[in-house]
Amino acid sequence: RMIVSRRAVLMGALAVPAVVPARAAASIAVRVGVLRFGTVAWELDVIRRHGFDTAHGVVIQPREFAAPQATQVALQAGAVDVTAQDWLWVARQRAEQADWSYATFSTAIGALVAPPGSPVRSVADLPGRRLGIAGSPLDKSWLILRAYARKLHGLDLDSVVEKSFAAPPLLAAQAAAGRLDAVLTFWPFAARAQAAGATRLLAMDAAVRALGIDGEMPVAGYVFSDAWARANPDAVAGLLAASADARAVLAQDDAEWRAVAPLMGEAGPSERDRLRDAYRAGIPRAPEAEHAASAAALFAVLAGIGGAALVGAAKTLPPGTFWLAR
Numbered sequence: 001r002m003i004v005s006r007r008a009v010l011m012g013a014l015a016v017p018a019v020v021p022a023r024a025a026a027s028i029a030v031r032v033g034v035l036r037f038g039t040v041a042w043e044l045d046v047i048r049r050h051g052f053d054t055a056h057g058v059v060i061q062p063r064e065f066a067a068p069q070a071t072q073v074a075l076q077a078g079a080v081d082v083t084a085q086d087w088l089w090v091a092r093q094r095a096e097q098a099d100w101s102y103a104t105f106s107t108a109i110g111a112l113v114a115p116p117g118s119p120v121r122s123v124a125d126l127p128g129r130r131l132g133i134a135g136s137p138l139d140k141s142w143l144i145l146r147a148y149a150r151k152l153h154g155l156d157l158d159s160v161v162e163k164s165f166a167a168p169p170l171l172a173a174q175a176a177a178g179r180l181d182a183v184l185t186f187w188p189f190a191a192r193a194q195a196a197g198a199t200r201l202l203a204m205d206a207a208v209r210a211l212g213i214d215g216e217m218p219v220a221g222y223v224f225s226d227a228w229a230r231a232n233p234d235a236v237a238g239l240l241a242a243s244a245d246a247r248a249v250l251a252q253d254d255a256e257w258r259a260v261a262p263l264m265g266e267a268g269p270s271e272r273d274r275l276r277d278a279y280r281a282g283i284p285r286a287p288e289a290e291h292a293a294s295a296a297a298l299f300a301v302l303a304g305i306g307g308a309a310l311v312g313a314a315k316t317l318p319p320g321t322f323w324l325a326r
Contacts, residue, residue, distance in 0.1 A: 027059040028235045032222075033071035033083035033159045034062050039106070039188060039220075039279065040084045042164045042260045046246035049259065055245075058238035075100075075223065081232075082239065085223040087295055088140050088302070095314035099226040099321040100194045103236075104218040107203050110141040110302055111136065111190040113183050113198040115175040123202060124153050127160040127242055129181040130228070132171035134189065139165075140219075141184055141204045142322025143305045144298075148207040187282065191274040193269070215294040216286035218322075226320065234274070245284050250276075292322035 030053075030288040034040045044062050047053050053060040063080050065071045090102040114120045120129055126149070133142050149155040149170045164171070164180065168189040174180050175193070182201065183193065194200055208217050222239065249256050257276045261267070266276060284291070294315040303311045 003215070010241075015202070016323040027057055028053050028232060028238065029061055030058050030082060030235050030239050031061045031080040033065055033074045033080035035066075035068065035071070035084075036064050037086065037265050039108075040265050041247040042279070043105070043243055045260050045263060046189070046249055046256055047242045050249065052063070052242040053238065053250040056238035058235055060239065060242065061310060064137060073314040076130060076241075080247070081228055081235070082222050084222045086101040086140060086218055087218055087221060090316065091299060091318055092312055094312065094318035094321055099227050100223050101219045101229065101320055102218075102223050103129060103240055104221040104284050104288060105134065105247070106204070106220040106279075106282045107216055107218055107284050107291075108187040109208075109217065109219045109277055110184060110186045110205070111200050111204060112145060112202040113185065113190050113193045113200050114181065115193070116197045116199075117178075117182070118181050118199075120201065123155070123246040124150050125189065126157060126182065127155060129161055130164065130179065131157075132160040132164045132180040132183040132185070134166070134168045134185040135172060136165055137253070138306055138310045140302065141186075143302045143310070144207050144211070145184055145202070146303050147312075148210055148304050152210060170217075178260055182213055188275055188276050191278045194269050195268070195274045210269065211298075213294060213297045215290050215297075215303070216284065217294045217298065218284070218291035219282070222237060224323075251280055251283055256268050288322055289326055292317070295322065 017169070020225060032044065034044060039061070063074065065074060069184045071080070072085065072089070074080045075083045085102065087102045093100050112123070119142060120126060122143070133139065134144065137238060146157050149157045168185045170179065171183050171185055172189055172193060175183050175198070185193065190200065205217060222243070224236065257272065261272055267275065299317040301309070303315065
């Protein structure tokens, strides 16, 4: 049985909605945990200004947090109904009997970049160099890069590079100061780095394909509990449909990017253009079932790299990780 609407399932469609549905008489409140300058905030701003949420029978109530970990805590404590998370986090939680589910809103993924003047020109140049890595040792992009380097270059990056794990802004500052030879970072920061003159050495989606995994790879999505979703199916459908409408507008209308510019922080025109183009490239086009299949294939690779610390007792992607038919 499919709970979400057909429109929600095809949430990556790029056509700007020609007709906004009539406003529902009663709207369901959906509390969404969001980072002030995160990309989800861009979508929610478009939703608010166009009334896409109420058009689909919901009222999205953003709750701002300072860090991704804070949104996880808020979700687990019931302070919000939905947050944006990585499907790998959801898989680990489900392996420990939690009931979170994930619905993709972006396939934009990080990249390995080298600051101007760096001696690093490819992954093969990384041994002995200073590598900044956004997030933790269990970050998905780091594990993908390790698997890629092992398969294509016979390198164990974990042992041959000088690693620095930190938040993306700190890594950007360290690279600008000449203290890092390369940075593996999230896609918005990779776009900003390229605008400042950095060279993109390897996009992680290309690394995934080199590992033999085809299909569109999900990266970030809305996360909510199964129990809440089963009790509020219209809320899930409305949220996903409103989100799809916002992405459709951002996919085609440059004026919308001028409107969301204040949410991008201090970004010049070149940065804004790169952020816009990278965001658009990450708009999902495949159905969620394909995302789930791609994630399952990548999960098997990452589990071999990250082990129990990453996936717990799970050997395969736990059922229910992706919000499909229930």
